[in-house]
Amino acid sequence: MRFLKSLCLILIAIFSALHAPAQSITLTVATNVNISAASDDNAETAIAINPKNPLNLFAEDTWSVVGRYSLDGGVTWNTSDLSALGASDGDMSTAFDDFGNLFLTQFSSVTALQIVVGLSTNGGASFRVVYETTSKNNDQPTLVTGPSSTPGRGSVWISYTDKNNNQVIQGAPVTGFGAVGTFTTAVTVPGGANGDFGDIAVGPAGQVAIVYQDNTTTEGPDTIHMNFNPTGVGGTFGAQTSPTVTQVGAFVTIPAQPLRQIDAEAGLAWDRSGGPFQGRLYLMYTDRANTSSLDTDIYLRYSDNSGTNWSARVRVNDDPVGNGKSQFLPRIAVDQTSGYIAVSFYDCRNSVSNNTTEFWAAVSTNGGQSFLPNVKVSAGVSSPLNSAVQGTQFDYGDYSGLTFFGGVLYPCWADNSNSTGDNPDGAQNFFDMYTARVTVNTPTLLVNPRTNGNNFIVSVPNTTVGKTYYLEATPALVNPVWTTVTQAAGTGRLIDLTNSNPGAQTFSRARVQ
Ligand SMILES: [Ca+2]
Ligand SMILES: [Ca+2]
Ligand SMILES: [Ca+2]
Ligand SMILES: [Ca+2]
Structure with a gap:
């Protein structure tokens, strides 16, 4: 019956x-949120979302080295206890994994520049040390998480530039919530001399790719190099390949980032979503027509064979080609529930003198063949050209933050527009760290x-x-x-x-x- x-x-x-x-997909930008709302500067930002609890986010900036976590989808933020990780000089990189582990890497001191990896099992409220290098004088660590070659297990990876100016990488197995194994010994990737400012991505079977550029190329040109490890933790990184050249070198002066300068900010992301582009590897980077142009743009290429061959490049920012405006410090993330790609970046498209910024984002739902119309994420206009920020000589820092899960992305950027009205320094002074929830409406x-x-x-x-x-x-x-x-x-x-x-x-x- x-x-x-x-x-x-x-x-x-x-x-x-x-x-x-019925088929239209749109992006909705929610109200800007001031994560830090703190006096003094906040710049060079990172953010991560917890796939086990997507209302849980963690963010930090290099200048203040104050971590903050949210349990309500980024509406309100609490200060993290980072005391176990040392008196850091920043350069942080952060990621949750599928178990809900939150990892944070950064310098563990101001002067020795050892690199520490912290683990939080309470959503970013506090951390304990799971690894610290004995080596000193390192630069710009990157941390990513992903699966392992053993089903049901995970991996965590860090790369950084060591004291000998070599690009090195180390990985550790992760067997569950709070269960992190031993990091492998740091190895220089083949061809990794002078390698810096890079990124890592973990593929669906635990395979790993690393990209980097040459930190001696100043205005450029430069080459984005890559090494591939087909088996993950304990495996070997193969010979260096060269996915693309770029006219953006390691220290490029642009009007909106005059003192800290920019690099190509190569970013990697691997589709592990099980969707139509499962297994696709994405490479995003900054480029320009020649090494004297200020008109930088953000580009994306993809590979369906772990970096052996790459697609033609697709321009991510959609302002008129050749308008002279700088886009810089981009970040890429893949939503592992859908395979959608997000890229966000500082953008001078609406700056008459190409020296003030808004923060913009772009989403691709077709495997990087094209992007939906870009959306302006920041409510206000920011500038590093005031005396306070110029005094830091740090501008927006070396990178920006982005995380993407469950149809929602959270860009994270340095903002001194005071559009939220709660920057203790007021407008056009020291930066605060901002985010906004951007929803992909399907x-x-x-x-x-x-x-x-x-x-x-x-x-x-x-x-x-x-x-x-x-x-x-x-x-x-x-x-x-x-x-x-x-x-x-x-x-x-x-x-x-x-x-x-x-x-x-x-x-x-x-x-x-
Ligand atoms: Ca830095
Ligand atoms: Ca441009
Ligand atoms: Ca950079
Ligand atoms: Ca501030």
Whole structure:
């Protein structure tokens, strides 16, 4: 009888954007949030989201070396206890893994420049040391997480430039929440002399790629080099390859970053989503027409064979080509629930003198073949050209932050617009660290309506973190009274909505908001 009853169930799908074309995907930028709201400077930013609890974020900046964590999706922020990690000079890099482990690497002292790796199992409230180099005088560590060649296990990787100016890398196995193994010995990647300012990515089977440029090339040109390790922790990094040349060297002076200067800021990301572009490796970098141009742009290439061959480049920023404006310090992230790509960057497109910045973001939903229209993320306009920031000689620092999960990305940047009204230094003075929640609005699909016993169940794939999915029911469609049967928060993954008492005849619909 239950099965017969199920035949009476009719499903009505209500899309979240009724008047938009069904296939359109849009980006919504929420209110800017001032993460630091602290006197003195905050610059060179990093941010990470917890895939186990996407309301949990962690952010830090190099200038203040004060970590902050959020448990409400980035609305409010608490100060982290970083005391176990030493009196740091910054250069932090941070990532959560799929177990909910939060890793943070940075210098463990102001002068010795050893590199420490901290682990937090409370969402960034506090950290303990899981590794520290004995070597000193290192530069710019990068940390990433990913799977392992052993299913169900993970890995964590750090790279940095050592005292001999070689690009080195070390990895450790991760077997669970709070369970981190021993880091392998630092090895110089083949051809890694002078390698710096790079990034790492971990592929679906635990394979690893590292990219870097040459820190002696000043204005350029330069080459983005890569090494590939097909087996992960304990495996060997093969011969150096050269995915692309760039006209942006290691220290390029632009009007918006006149003292700290910029590099190509090569970034890697690997699609492990299980989506249509599973296994695709992305390389993002800054380039320009020649080494005297100030018109830097952000580009993306991709590889479907772990870096052996690369696609033609796609321009990420969508202001007019050749307009003379600088885009710089880009960051890339892949949403591992969908395979969507986000890139965010400082952008002078609206600066008459090409020396003030907004912060912009771009999203690709087709594997990097093209990008949706760019969105301006920052509410205000920032500038490093005031005497306070010029006194730091640090401008926006060496990089910016970005994290992306469950249809939501959080760029993180240095901002002195005081658009939020709570920078203790006021406007056009020392920077604060800002973020904003950017939501990728995709059509809501209802799939696989079914019964199980007395339950009527429908699935919603690719839900969005921060949205709520309601299952509503009514016994008749004449003057219907819709009753909410159940509701569930978006997780970034597929969720089931269950009506455990559907009645003899029930019409169902889903609502998203
Ligand atoms: Ca730095
Ligand atoms: Ca440009
Ligand atoms: Ca840099
Ligand atoms: Ca500040």
